[in-house]
Each structure stands twice: as C-alpha cells, then as structure tokens.
C-alpha cells in the first residue's frame with residue numbers, strides 16, 4: 178500500500194523524541210516528511226531514531242520510512258563523518274567504537 182502523504186498538521190511533534198530534545202522544525206517528523214516529499218537528500222534524516230512514535234498520532238497514518246530514506250542517502254553518498262568512522266571501525270575492529278581491550282567499556286559513544 179502507498180504511504181499516505183503528510184498533511185502537515187504537526188500532531189506528531191508531540192511524541193517525537195528528537196523534536197522533544199532539539200525543538201527544531203526541520204528535524205520534526207513533519208519537517209522530515211516535507212524534506213522527503215521534496216526529494217531533498219539531507220543528513221538530518223539520520224537524526225530520526227526510527228521509533229515510529231509519530232505514526233501513533235498521525236491522522237493519515239503517514240510512515241516516516243526512515244530506513245528507505247537512509248538507504249537513499251547512502252546510495253547518493255550522503256553520510257556523516259560519524260557514519261564513516263563507525264563503518265571503518267566495524268571493518269577494522271569488529272565494533273563501531275574502535276580498538277577495545279577485552280571487557281573495556283567504550284569511552285565515547287558514536288552516533289550519527
């Protein structure tokens with residue numbers, strides 16, 4: 178079934194964890210839906226946690242579809258420096274954090 182288009186009501190902003198913290202419209206579910214509709218390949222799509230809480234309040238059941246949007250970014254070569262670092266660490270060390278001794282807790286958590 179096709180993903181219903183966002184009608185820009187803004188209800189989803191009430192439950193989005195990234196909007197709760199950052200309070201920036203372009204990183205709200207509504208903002209992301211508008212950027213996606215315009216076909217804009219922006220690294221802000223990596224900020225979405227993929228939780229789909231926004232969908233629980235959405236009157237049209239619009240799906241943020243973050244996995245597909247991220248795949249599109251990767252295909253276009255749009256990545257963050259943190260993404261590149263995590264991928265390099267996984268290839269080289271088998272984990273996203275870098276070199277770790279047995280039982281060592283990472284000093285820095287990498288996120289996009």
Ligand code: SF4
Nearest residue numbers: 193225226228229231
């Ligand atoms: S799926 Fe993304 S946009 Fe929707 S509520 Fe979760 S973090 Fe926000």
Ligand code: SF4
Nearest residue numbers: 183184186187189235
């Ligand atoms: S995603 Fe749904 S709830 Fe959010 S602004 Fe669009 S139509 Fe409204």
